[in-house]
Amino acid sequence: MSENLNDNNKKKADEQDFLRQAADEEYQYGFVTDIDTHVIPKGLNEDVVRQISRLKGEPEWLLDFRLKAFRHWLTLEQPAWGHVNLAPIDYQDISYYAAPRQNNPAGKEIDPEMKRTFDKLGIPLEEQMRLSGMAVDAIMDSVSVRTTYRERLAELGVIFCSISEAVKDYPDLVKRYLGSVVPYTDNFFAALNSAVFSDGSFVYIPKGVRCPMELSSYFRINAAQTGQFERTLIVADDDSYVSYLEGCTAPQRDENQLHAAIVEIVVETRAEVKYSTVQNWYPGDKMGRGGIYNLVTKRGLCRGDHSKLSWTQVETGSAITWKYPSCVLKGDYSTGEFYSVALTRNRQMADTGTKMIHLGHHTSSTIVSKGISAGESENSYRGMVKVVQKAHHCRNYTQCDSLLLSPTSGAHTFPVIEVHNDTSVVEHEATTSKINEDQIFYCNQRGISTEDAVGLIVNGYAKDVMSKLPMEFAVEAQKLLSLSLEGAVG
Amino acid sequence: MENSLTQYIELYREQRQAIEAAAPAALNALRGKALGVLETARLPRKGREDYEATDLNAIFAPDYGVNVNRVNLARNFTPAFTCDLPNLGTTPIYVVGDTIVVPDNRPDDGAIVATFAQARQLCPDVLNRYYGAVARLDDAATALNTLLAQDGLLVYVPRGVKARPLQLINLFNAGAPTMAVRRVLIVAEEQARLQLLACDHTPNTTQRYLSSQVVEIVAGKGATIDYYDMEESTPLTSRVASFYLTQEADSNVLVDAITLDCGTTRNDFYLDVAGERAESHLLGMAIAGAGQHIDNHTFIDHRAPRCTSREMFKYILADNAIGAFAGKILVRPGCPGTDAYQGNRNLVTSDTARMYTKPQLEIYTDDVKCAHGSTIGQLDEDALFYMRSRGISFDTARTLLMQAFMADVIDGVRIDSLKDRLHHLVERRLAGEAATCDNCPIHR
Known part of the structure; x- marks a missing residue:
């Protein structure tokens, strides 16, 4: 005994x-990269929005879009419904644009310091060093540093570049799709992002093309007291396929930094998009000091029949995560998927999940969410499955499990299910255990x-x-x- | 739409003297607080958190008569009623509108069953101590009930007493649109036992009625309580019912909410699991058809270790019925050994029916076993086909399968004769007949 x-x-x-x-x-x-960075003064007003637009050399229509979004944002209040402890953010105390100055006399090569940073993060910017054949768009603070494999992709007609370049080179495409899935009126952070968004990736896969390599963006916040507002737009035209990956890290600081991104995806007839995220923003220390506020709007529109969109996310970082990668299943027979692992520890708080909006008939969706809570963290799944009346024969399966690793952590499940017809089947299951x-x-x-x-x-x-x-x-x-x-x- | 509370607040201010004159002091003591809540609160409208489908403000908006002057609504009612549920030997108590009739020939089993007015003499301490102690006054519908309540039913089962089963029959029979303010307080002390069957009927099918109900249940240490609540009313009847239950250690409570026919119904269940090793069963079932709206909202608050809760709600929706279910299980910090299950299964059998469901878990202790499951679907086509291939007609096969769907909720009933009766009533209801017992004098 x-x-x-x-x-x-x-x-x-x-x-x-x-x-x-x-x-x-x-x-x-x-770590922090010691690199000369051009940071505009803190604060947010119309002039700042104009300045960002000017710095990026944007056309008039985009400035209009930003200003409209900014004026709308002024009418909104920061939402408080999340199961997170989000202290009021002083939006005037953030710098909305930070561009690392590249020290590249030859004009071709990237700054060695920047290269070292990305090497350290395991993101080689030299194409020949890359064995896996993955195209990368590396973004530090507000600008895209480098996009690899562009030429090879261009041969197939695949456009993969930063959104700033896309605005210049493919204005029609950007104009057509920007804000079509997440309008600036969508929510508080979407309006903010639409007003001040900096860089992000733009992907266009033409009809019938199967993208031969994984596309990936790597986001890095480096400068202090700045926010990152990236914007990603992916368009997969009829019968195309692309797999897109996203990774992110940030330096360890005592302050909270804001990351409010928008990801928009349009999937046309019989096209398929796979979007994977490994989110590893700095989560704060064990007392909950510092860390990134990750407040993101991600949404895909399955516009064409038989289209498919799959979200996969592994969330381990950020002090506060508040995001719901969603699928609007408009095309008949379209499919939405959401697979998520969210791990919170120390004092992290995550409120994440998805929305599956079934508009087309015979649409199906699958949700698998696995939450792991440790330390004194709070981990919530929040989701919505909605089937409108004319969306017949829809199918949804949802499973969300929570694992509790400490007696002081919390695990919560907040699903909403709405079904408005008699031919659809929706199932939801959740378990919580030690x-x-x-x-x-x-x-x-x-x-x-x-x-x-x-x-x-x-x-x-x-x-x-x-x-x-x-x-x-x-x-x-x-x-x-x-x-x-x-x-x-x- | 305007704030529906205004008319009730005005009514209270004008009739304050009349309302308070007829009521025991315990009831009057809480009115000020209730008024305070109502002056700032609003009745939830559709779309608000936990009210996705139901507009309480609209339910309370019509101009209903309130029986402020305590007119005896039961005077035309002959209490010759006998419920033919076999082997129960229950004592029926009627509530006609809000007039309570407790028969004086109740056999003495040690329990006190009385109106609040009678309780002033019989057991004033119980009324003073527990009235309003379990209910949440910050809930606007509960505050409104508290503001206007003049009487109610008290069931007090002292320590170790096993009460005889009781039947509480709520009726609407008035010749004008009426709102009844109904209140029940059940106190079961240590090791006491009680079974109560409540049923709501609306014999008068031509008038609009609104029933505002607040039920408070206190389950002492090791007490066992069964509370069955059945609604069989008309499409013109609205019901806003709130059940508040608090459980001490080792108590075992079953609350069963059965909606066979309704107009617009909103039921709230708050289970406060406060004592160690308490066991709670919350069962619900709803069958809704044309023009019917049923919304059940449940909240199980686990705040003691090693408790068990089992919750299951099942719905069958036809025509343009609207069904809603929102359930939450909260496990507070320091409640190891909690075992909680919440289930919600729904059959949607028509294209115009709508189902809203929101099952939630909120857990702050790691050593727990919690799960929930929710489905919205249709009858199994293979099963239907199998039955039809054996010569069973489509309609019969459908009814049989729906009955089977509801069977496990009915089987949770802990009184055999009631279980059989419920099977029978559900069968009738699903076959499109009135869900009434054969010899019930109420429905003659």
């Missing part, structure tokens, strides 16, 4: 040990430490989602998950 007790105590002590270890675990992307002690015991018994066991169990738990990620990303995401889990077990 007493041996048993000793064992238990030892086990407890072991657990405590790596808890401490991991608490000391640093955010490995928390990590299975029998499984940990089983692993311990076979010589696997509790920490490794938790890593194994969580990775197994998240496998449904991880398996949807492209290969290279899946490995990365798995590592990230294990890393974030270290010491999260209490």
Whole structure:
């Protein structure tokens, strides 16, 4: 009996040990690049909006769009319905544009300092160094640093560039699709983004083209006291296919930085878009100081029949995450998917989920959401599935599971389901539980430490989602998950 | 639309003396607070959080008569009523409009069953201590009920007493549009037992009625309570009912909400699971057809360790019926061993019916087992085909499958004869007949 007790105590002590270890675990992307950056003064007014537009050399129509959005934003209030503790943000205390000055005398090569930064992040900007053949659009603060493989993609007619370039080179396309899925009137942060958005990626896949490589953007916040407002627009024309990846990191700072992005996706007839995110913004320290406020509007419109849009996200970063990648299933027989793993630790707060709006008949959607809460974090799934009356024979399956790794963490599920006809079937299932002690015991018994066991169990738990990620990303995401889990077990 | 509360606040201000004269002090004591709430609060409108489908403001908007002067609405009602539920030996209590008739020939089983007015003499302490203690006054509908309530039914089961089953029959029979302010307070002390069957009927099918109900239930240590609430009313009847339950350690409570026929109904269930190892069962079932609107909102608040809650609501919607379900399970910090399940299954059988559902979990303790499941769908076509291939007509097959769908909610009933009766009533309801018992004098 007493041996048993000793064992238990030892086990407890072991657990405590790596808890401490991991608490000391640093955010490995928390460095700052020492690079000369052009930052416009803090504050937000019409002049700032005009200045951003001028700095980017934008046409008149885009400035109009920004101004309209800005005027609309002034009429709105910051929403408070999320299950997060979002302190009021002083929008006048943020600089809305920061451009790293590239020190490249030859005019062709990118700044060595910048290259070092991205190398350190594991994003090589030199094409020849890239083995996996993935095209990257690297964005630091408000500007796109470099987009690789553009020429090779252009041969197929695929446009992959920063949105600022797209505005200049393909104004018709941008004009046609910008704001068509997420209008600036959509919500508070969408209006703000529409007014001050800086850079982001633009992708256009022409009819019948299957994009031969993964496209990817890498977002990096570097400058202090700035916000990042990127805007991504992806258009997949009839019968095309593209897989798009997004990654992000930020330096470790005591202040909170705002990241309010918009991602718009248009999927035409029989086209397919796969959008994967590994979100690893700086989450703040263990006392909850600093970290990124990640307040993002992501939405895709499956406009054509038989179109398909798939969102996959692995969320481990950000002090506050507030985002709902959604699918508007307008085309008949279109399909929407959402696979998410959200891990929160320390004092992180995540309120994330999706919306599946079924407008076309025979549309189907699948939602798989896995939440993992550790430390004193709050992790919520919030989702909506709506089937309108004329959308017959729709199908939705939703599964959202939550795993609690500490007695002080919270896991919540807020789904809304609306069905307005008698031929659609909607299912929702959710479970919340602690990590299975029998499984940990089983692993311990076979010589696997509790920490490794938790890593194994969580990775197994998240496998449904991880398996949807492209290969290279899946490995990365798995590592990230294990890393974030270290010491999260209490 | 205007704020519907205004007319009630005005009514209270004008008739304050009349309202308070007839009511026990415990009721009058809370009116000031209720008025304070109502002066700033609004009745939720459609689209508000937890009111996606139901507009409370519109429900309270029509000009209903309120029986301020305590006219005896039961005077034309012959209490020769006997419910033919076998082997129950229940004592029926009627509430006609808001006039309560408690028979004086109730066998003495140690429990006190009385109107609030009678309770002033019989057990004033119980009324003073528990009236309004469980209900949430910040809820506008509850505050309105508290502002206007003049009487109610008290069921007090002292320590260790096993009360005989009770039947509470709520009726609307007035010749003019009426709002009834109904109030029930149930206090079951340590190890006490109680079974109560409440049913709402509207024998007069030509008038508009509104029933504002607040039920407060206190389950003491180890108490066992069954509360069955059945609504069988008319499309002209509106009902806004709030159930508040607080449970002490080791208590076991079943609340069963059955809606067989309704007009516009909004039911709120607040379960406060406050004592260790308490067990709560919340069952619900709704069958709604043309012009019917049923909205159940539940909130189970787990604030003690090792408690179990089981919740299941099932709906069958036909024609242009609107069904809504919003359920929340909250597990507060420091409640290890909580085992909670919430289920909501819905059958939508017509193109114009609408179902809104919002099952929620909010969990702040890690050592718990919580789950919820929600589905909206249709009858299994394979099962239908199988039955038809065996010579069962389409309609019969459909009815059989719908009955089977509801069976597990009915099987949760803990009184056998009531279970059988419910199977029978659901069968009739699904076959398109009135969901009434055969020999019920109310429906003659």
